[in-house]
Amino acid sequence: MNNPTNDGPIVRVHGVHKFFRRGSERLDVLNGVTLDVPEGEFLGLMGPSGSGKTTLLNLIAGLDKPSQGEVRVGDRLISAMSEGELAGWRTRHIGFIFQFYHLLPVLSAYENVELPLLLLPLSAAQRKQQATTALELVGLSDRVRHRPGQLSGGEQQRVGIARAIVTDPTLIVADEPTGDLDAHSAKEILDLLCELRQTLGKTILLVTHDPRAAERTNRLMHLDKGLLVEQRL
Numbered sequence: 001m002n003n004p005t006n007d008g009p010i011v012r013v014h015g016v017h018k019f020f021r022r023g024s025e026r027l028d029v030l031n032g033v034t035l036d037v038p039e040g041e042f043l044g045l046m047g048p049s050g051s052g053k054t055t056l057l058n059l060i061a062g063l064d065k066p067s068q069g070e071v072r073v074g075d076r077l078i079s080a081m082s083e084g085e086l087a088g089w090r091t092r093h094i095g096f097i098f099q100f101y102h103l104l105p106v107l108s109a110y111e112n113v114e115l116p117l118l119l120l121p122l123s124a125a126q127r128k129q130q131a132t133t134a135l136e137l138v139g140l141s142d143r144v145r146h147r148p149g150q151l152s153g154g155e156q157q158r159v160g161i162a163r164a165i166v167t168d169p170t171l172i173v174a175d176e177p178t179g180d181l182d183a184h185s186a187k188e189i190l191d192l193l194c195e196l197r198q199t200l201g202k203t204i205l206l207v208t209h210d211p212r213a214a215e216r217t218n219r220l221m222h223l224d225k226g227l228l229v230e231q232r233l
Helices: 053-060 083-093 109-119 124-137 153-165 183-200 211-216
Strands: 011-022 025-037 042-046 068-073 094-097 171-175 203-207 219-224 227-231
Touching (some): 025 053, 025 227, 042 053, 053 171, 083 094, 094 153, 109 124, 109 153, 153 183, 171 183, 183 203, 183 211
Parallel strands (some): 042 203, 171 203
Antiparallel strands (some): 011 025
């Protein structure tokens, strides 16, 4: 797994504005957001619907670009990268966890986890080793041949987490990962995310409405009306 290489924050967001156009109307979503995330931090982002949480997450993950300001991850100024450069960068550096899993129903758990590795210059043996290790880390060694429809919601999210970590990414970004789970399964997923941070040193950015999820982070930020403020846990 990756070892820390930077003395400073792994994520630097500086003076970021983001707006969208709806006809002649300008919709301001982020208004001068500045944020530093140290390597190995489990950061929570909360706020009302439409506050810009997912927009900020997408900017940090290289899925979108700011209208103004800079976003750096590691030593890369990703806000200045081309779409082609960003696509390759995301494959290696970002692990995504979604609320609704986004697993392909015709593929097994193993095949879903292996998918991101197909974009990298790895041999079949290397892909097998990394996918198997990722599934072991999330406790699904006995379910590798099961398809999503044969798995519980919690198990499907574990497959999603295995897929997110299989490339050994710089960042894990999780958008409402417990939003579709019952309380017991949600706790198991949060336990797993905390374990990934503690044992592998992963940096995790979590968007959530769930106070139980927020309590598990080691720093919580609140976004409202495009402004970001730290919130006491």
